[in-house]
Amino acid sequence: MRRRLWLGAATGAAVLLLAACGGEDLPDGMDGTVANDWGAFSEVVQFVPEAAVCHQGAYQPTAPAAEYAPVVCDETHLAETVHVGTFGGEAAELDAPPAPDSGEHRAAYRECDEQAADYLGDGFREGRLWLGVALPTAAGWEGGARWFRCELLEVESVYGDAVEREGSLAGTLEEDSALRLGCYQVAVDDGVVSELTPAACDETHQAEFVGVWRADGGGYPDPSDGDAEEQVYDGCREQVAAYVDVPNDGDLIYRTGTIADWMSEQDWAAGDRAFRCYLWLPDSELTSSLAGAGADALPVQTE
Numbered sequence: 001m002r003r004r005l006w007l008g009a010a011t012g013a014a015v016l017l018l019a020a021c022g023g024e025d026l027p028d029g030m031d032g033t034v035a036n037d038w039g040a041f042s043e044v045v046q047f048v049p050e051a052a053v054c055h056q057g058a059y060q061p062t063a064p065a066a067e068y069a070p071v072v073c074d075e076t077h078l079a080e081t082v083h084v085g086t087f088g089g090e091a092a093e094l095d096a097p098p099a100p101d102s103g104e105h106r107a108a109y110r111e112c113d114e115q116a117a118d119y120l121g122d123g124f125r126e127g128r129l130w131l132g133v134a135l136p137t138a139a140g141w142e143g144g145a146r147w148f149r150c151e152l153l154e155v156e157s158v159y160g161d162a163v164e165r166e167g168s169l170a171g172t173l174e175e176d177s178a179l180r181l182g183c184y185q186v187a188v189d190d191g192v193v194s195e196l197t198p199a200a201c202d203e204t205h206q207a208e209f210v211g212v213w214r215a216d217g218g219g220y221p222d223p224s225d226g227d228a229e230e231q232v233y234d235g236c237r238e239q240v241a242a243y244v245d246v247p248n249d250g251d252l253i254y255r256t257g258t259i260a261d262w263m264s265e266q267d268w269a270a271g272d273r274a275f276r277c278y279l280w281l282p283d284s285e286l287t288s289s290l291a292g293a294g295a296d297a298l299p300v301q302t303e
Helices: 002-021 103-120 138-142 226-244 265-270
Strands: 053-055 079-086 129-134 147-154 183-189 192-199 207-214 257-261 274-280
Touching: 079 103, 103 129, 103 147, 103 265, 207 226, 226 257, 226 274
Parallel strands: none
Antiparallel strands: 053 079, 079 147, 129 147, 183 192, 183 207, 207 274, 257 274
């Protein structure tokens, strides 16, 4: 604001000076006009964040440009930007950043999901990771910002708290990784699974991660709703059957139990539509993976 006032005062002084001269006897190089020889102002460049950088601060769904302070990923950090996308079309014409439960936000989440898989070497749900979308502030949007950041966080457990790490996540799921989901010992509290503790698959365990089932959409599948719950478990049983290589038929429920990791309603609204699935043999002490093991390794339990 001071610069604009100063320019106005300087221009006024120049007009007074020229008027006093009456346009006569002007010095060499002056023709009595003020505006025709000014250089063009440089174009204002809208701030856009970078990809493949990390952040020491906690993830925020709204990311003010004034607080943007990326670090190299070798430094201790909590979040990593794996992709920066752009809202286009009708989304770009909105008066404010897309709401977390909007179709535009879900579309951004899908793009982040796909880009994260390319960045990691596999889908982020195959590992102990969480994905979020960060948007410009309302003021930034009004000023023309149309970017969104795709943020990955390492978490202590699926849907658990973020943990500090050093080193980039790029390529970490291409091969075996400590981040990959595998086998688990299961704690049960009052008939409900209360904790999954990671265990080596050649050590005693009762559960194993088998894959991801994606819901078609619709409303949040509240786990207290029996029909919604059954739909999720039917989807996870498909993953169990494919993983172990057994028929997905009426006998499957007599071969193994199933565990599904449920996202929060907030994550669902933001665009997360995929459930992590596990086979579960509560009365067994498995000491090897059941991947591709077939029907003999997962027999029908008649008693």
